[in-house]
Amino acid sequence: xxxxxxxxxxALADPTRRALLDALLERDGxxxxxxxxxxxxxxxxxxxxxxxxxxxxLAGAGLVHVRREGRYRLxxxxxxxxxxxxxxxxxxxxxxxx
Amino acid sequence: xxxxxxxxxxALADPTRRALLDALLERDGxxxxxxxxxxxxxxxxxxxxxxxxxxxxLAGAGLVHVRREGRYRLxxxxxxxxxxxxxxxxxxxxxxxx
DNA sequence: TTGACATGCAAGCAGGCACTTGCATATGGT
DNA sequence: ACCATATGCAAGTGCCTGCTTGCATGTCAA
Numbered sequence: 631x632x633x634x635x636x637x638x639x640x641a642l643a644d645p646t647r648r649a650l651l652d653a654l655l656e657r658d659g660x661x662x663x664x665x666x667x668x669x670x671x672x673x674x675x676x677x678x679x680x681x682x683x684x685x686x687x688l689a690g691a692g693l694v695h696v697r698r699e700g701r702y703r704l705x706x707x708x709x710x711x712x713x714x715x716x717x718x719x720x721x722x723x724x725x726x727x728x
Numbered sequence: 729x730x731x732x733x734x735x736x737x738x739a740l741a742d743p744t745r746r747a748l749l750d751a752l753l754e755r756d757g758x759x760x761x762x763x764x765x766x767x768x769x770x771x772x773x774x775x776x777x778x779x780x781x782x783x784x785x786l787a788g789a790g791l792v793h794v795r796r797e798g799r800y801r802l803x804x805x806x807x808x809x810x811x812x813x814x815x816x817x818x819x820x821x822x823x824x825x826x
Numbered sequence: 827t828t829g830a831c832a833t834g835c836a837a838g839c840a841g842g843c844a845c846t847t848g849c850a851t852a853t854g855g856t
Numbered sequence: 857a858c859c860a861t862a863t864g865c866a867a868g869t870g871c872c873t874g875c876t877t878g879c880a881t882g883t884c885a886a
Contacts, residue, residue: 636743643741644874645734651817663832680875682833701832701883709817716814719749719807742844761862778845780863799853799862827886834881843872851864856857 634692638711641691647684649674651693654707661702732790736809739789745782747772749791752805759800 641647646669653668654660660668662685666678676684685705688694692711697704739745744767751766752758758766760783764776774782783803786792790809795802 639737639740639746642737646874648737655817655819661832676874677876678833679835679877683874703833707817709819712817719753719805719810721753721807744844759862774844775846776863777847777865781844801863830883830885832881832883835879837877839874839876841872841874844870846869847867849865851862853860853862855860 634711635715637691638693638715641687641693644684644687646674646676646681647688650681650684650688651707654694654705658706659704661704665705732809733813735789736791736813739785739791742782742785744772744774744779745786748779748782748786749805752792752803756804757802759802763803 649669649672650665653665653672662678662682665685666676666681669675669681685694685696689696693708695706695708697706747767747770748763751763751770760776760780763783764774764779767773767779783792783794787794791806793804793806795804
């Protein structure tokens with residue numbers, strides 16, 4: 631009943647991780663340092679390792695995909711794990727309507 | 729930027745709390761014992777106090793409203809805190825379209 | 827090659843969170 | 857009044873999680 635959804639919900643539970651999703655929503659292919667500086671700018675400051683670990687959690691939930699390019703690690707947002715959750719907890723009256 | 733949304737996301741992070749929302753989605757006005765037995769039936773077994781504390785978290789996030797009736801405590805589901813979150817993290821290309 | 831840049835890995839620490847334990851309160855039926 | 861039911865409250869415990877620390881690896885430019 632709670633397959634990968636648990637990882638997604640736990641990933642969304644942290645404000646730093648949500649800020650990372652916000653940052654990646656604006657532009658894909660950002661590098662780790664890029665995300666670190668952006669976090670520091672928006673007030674959600676954390677160390678590089680902390681952010682790296684947060685990204686690991688997001689990647690484990692399938693929300694972020696990581697690809698390597700040279701010495702850089704680029705990150706892409708993937709919101710497909712969120713789609714099945716958008717329609718959860720909608721009242722039955724409102725659900726089955728054309 | 730992260731007002732009450734933080735409480736909502738943290739509330740959704742726990743599988744027992746999500747199961748409680750599922751239970752309340754089927755029928756409003758369930759009592760605490762009713763929810764406890766239902767949790768035990770669906771395999772998400774926890775003690776009464778544990779479930780009570782989970783409901784406190786859900787109520788703190790505004791997802792559940794509590795009303796008293798006699799010696800019973802009745803619970804109602806409120807999904808309105810979820811509505812602003814449903815449209816979050818949608819790509820900009822898909823967002824502003826009539 | 828050398829050095830600077832960008833990232834990886836792993837152990838340790840502290841706070842939070844889920845859960846329990848034990849007892850107190852209140853409502854309703856008889 | 858009595859008792860069972862239904863819930864409230866608070867302190868204690870163990871684990872999980874976010875963060876740090878320190879060092880290792882890999883990549884590019886000169």
